[in-house]
Amino acid sequence: MLTSAAEPMPPLLEARGLKAAYGPSTVLHGIDFAIDEGEVCCLLGANGAGKTTTLRAICGMVRTEGEIRFCGERIDGRATEDIVRRRIAHVPDGRGTFMELTVEENLRLGAYLRPTAEIPAALAEVYEYFPKLRQRLRQQAGTLSGGEQQMLAIARALLLKPRLLLLDEPSFGLAPIVVEEVFALLERIKQDQRLSIFLVEQNANLALALSDRAYLLETGRVVMEGTASELAKNEAIRRAYLGF
Amino acid sequence: MSGVLHQVLSGLATGSIYASLALALVMIYKTTHHVNFAQGEMATFSTFIAWSLIEAGFSYWVAFLLAVAVSFVIGLAIQALLMRRLANAHVLSAVGVFIGLLLIFNSISGWIFGYTVKAFPSPFESGNEKPVLGGYLSAHELGASLVTLAVLLAVYAFFRFTTLGLAMRAVAFNPQSSRLVGIRVDRMLALGWGLAAALGAIAGIMIAPIVFLDPNMMAGILLYAFAGALLGGIDNAAGAVAGGFAVGVIEALGGAYVVGTELKLTIALLSIVAVLIFKPNGVFGRHVVSRV
Numbered sequence: 001m002l003t004s005a006a007e008p009m010p011p012l013l014e015a016r017g018l019k020a021a022y023g024p025s026t027v028l029h030g031i032d033f034a035i036d037e038g039e040v041c042c043l044l045g046a047n048g049a050g051k052t053t054t055l056r057a058i059c060g061m062v063r064t065e066g067e068i069r070f071c072g073e074r075i076d077g078r079a080t081e082d083i084v085r086r087r088i089a090h091v092p093d094g095r096g097t098f099m100e101l102t103v104e105e106n107l108r109l110g111a112y113l114r115p116t117a118e119i120p121a122a123l124a125e126v127y128e129y130f131p132k133l134r135q136r137l138r139q140q141a142g143t144l145s146g147g148e149q150q151m152l153a154i155a156r157a158l159l160l161k162p163r164l165l166l167l168d169e170p171s172f173g174l175a176p177i178v179v180e181e182v183f184a185l186l187e188r189i190k191q192d193q194r195l196s197i198f199l200v201e202q203n204a205n206l207a208l209a210l211s212d213r214a215y216l217l218e219t220g221r222v223v224m225e226g227t228a229s230e231l232a233k234n235e236a237i238r239r240a241y242l243g244f
Numbered sequence: 245m246s247g248v249l250h251q252v253l254s255g256l257a258t259g260s261i262y263a264s265l266a267l268a269l270v271m272i273y274k275t276t277h278h279v280n281f282a283q284g285e286m287a288t289f290s291t292f293i294a295w296s297l298i299e300a301g302f303s304y305w306v307a308f309l310l311a312v313a314v315s316f317v318i319g320l321a322i323q324a325l326l327m328r329r330l331a332n333a334h335v336l337s338a339v340g341v342f343i344g345l346l347l348i349f350n351s352i353s354g355w356i357f358g359y360t361v362k363a364f365p366s367p368f369e370s371g372n373e374k375p376v377l378g379g380y381l382s383a384h385e386l387g388a389s390l391v392t393l394a395v396l397l398a399v400y401a402f403f404r405f406t407t408l409g410l411a412m413r414a415v416a417f418n419p420q421s422s423r424l425v426g427i428r429v430d431r432m433l434a435l436g437w438g439l440a441a442a443l444g445a446i447a448g449i450m451i452a453p454i455v456f457l458d459p460n461m462m463a464g465i466l467l468y469a470f471a472g473a474l475l476g477g478i479d480n481a482a483g484a485v486a487g488g489f490a491v492g493v494i495e496a497l498g499g500a501y502v503v504g505t506e507l508k509l510t511i512a513l514l515s516i517v518a519v520l521i522f523k524p525n526g527v528f529g530r531h532v533v534s535r536v
């Protein structure tokens with residue numbers, strides 16, 4: 001059959017009927033979500049709702065059923081390194097930096113998939129965002145402060161030149177002032193690069209302020225979705241997650 | 245006094261062999277958290293390959309390089325065919341497999357090449373030159389030490405300065421995070437096994453002219469190497485190398501001045517037990533500094 005109309009652009013990332021399980025216990029019970037190119041989307045939910053598991057599912061780090069498409073192509077069931085090679089960068093909970101290696105080595109590893117010729121410019125770009133890291137290149141990553149480690153983790157992920165950035169609780173364990181600093185940086189990166197971000201956060205205020213759209217997860221099911229401003233106005237969300 | 249110097253130098257020469265084998269042990273330990281008990285027998289098998297190539301008329305260095313290359317491939321294959329399946333196995337299953345490998349390599353060596361002790365040629369001696377360095381070392385001891393040192397330096401430079409070496413270190417520290425930067429973890433693990441096997445091959449070929457070649461050639465040497473690795477810290481490459489040299493010197497001095505050659509293995513091991521009582525992580529074993 002001939003179709004003259006152009007196919008609608010598929011979302012950057014799309015999950016349909018996504019289930020995930022650790023051994024016998026199912027944690028995600030068939031969820032749907034989509035993230036468009038250039039969009040910042042956040043995933044809210046209580047402790048244990050399955051937010052981390054959702055990000056792990058995207059990266060092939062947990063057993064899944066259902067479909068995950070990236071740029072229209074199935075990525076579910078693929079090895080983590082193959083998914084990362086499609087330039088999905090993941091800053092996992094616990095940050096995933098190499099504690100025993102130096103800051104510089106961590107950054108070099110972040111740029112592992114980049115052609116050698118691009119690396120100096122890529123490093124210059126992240127130093128622009130994270131000038132503190134440049135002063136600590138020779139320091140062992142494990143000895144950085146919590147905030148600096150989170151910066152390093154984000155810098156490491158940006159060096160992949162990601163098409164989609166997955167962030168798991170970037171505010172975790174940080175003092176409020178440092179959390180603000182991290183989110184201000186994320187806002188700047190979003191503006192500069194029109195980077196697509198899927199953000200998991202406990203701090204719903206900050207997350208909704210940064211995001212275009214949001215999903216609310218409860219015990220492995222998506223119970224609400226909408227624009228960030230809709231969710232921020234929603235009574236139930238305000239009471240449960242925003243605290244006012 | 246010159247006697248002591250002689251013992252120290254020849255201890256350093258054999259120590260360089262222990263050091264490279266200790267390094268091979270550490271490389272495997274860091275990724276698998278197991279001690280590859282088969283490392284010595286694998287090295288012996290590699291040495292037999294070099295020996296038969298030389299017998300077949302290849303020049304020494306061609307045989308050397310071919311044997312090292314074949315060993316590298318054997319290392320890759322062991323990781324790909326065996327270790328990959330063993331990744332989540334119980335510690336004791338892993339120990340069983342390593343001991344199994346030891347026995348397999350030992351009996352294959354014996355079966356193919358026989359149990360008679362064979363002389364192995366040295367590329368540094370033609371039989372009639374004088375000892376070098378004023379009589380302190382034989383030409384072979386000096387040549388073998390230089391080769392081993394060069395190899396150790398090359399390995400150091402590889403891990404320290406190349407991206408591939410960095411990726412291999414990253415995998416040893418944190419396989420999950422390595423995947424998240426796009427490193428193909430299984431390939432790096434295989435490469436590690438290949439390099440360890442190649443290191444072992446070089447150690448075997450370099451020591452064979454001194455201890456003679458038979459299927460059990462490396463049994464004692466692996467013990468010294470293991471002792472060296474423990475002494476320096478089994479998870480610390482530089483420490484293990486230093487430990488290997490130290491064991492060589494302790495063995496030489498102890499054998500010459502304290503207990504005689506029959507008991508020198510004992511004294512080497514005793515001194516190590518003594519160190520480990522006070523420093524369980526080895527002299528250079530470090531505690532990872534990290535903030536939570």
Ligand SMILES: Nc1ncnc2c1ncn2[C@@H]1O[C@H](COP(=O)(O)OP(=O)(O)OP(=O)(O)O)[C@@H](O)[C@H]1O
Binds near residue numbers: 022
């Ligand atoms: N490795 C694991 N093995 C077994 N169960 C797990 C594992 N990881 C998570 N779970 C379970 O899966 C459920 C969802 O966990 P997940 O980490 O995805 O929650 P979360 O929404 O990220 O929570 P938090 O806000 O506390 O980080 C929890 O009930 C948890 O106990």
Ligand SMILES: [Mg+2]
Binds near residue numbers: 053093
């Ligand atoms: Mg979580």
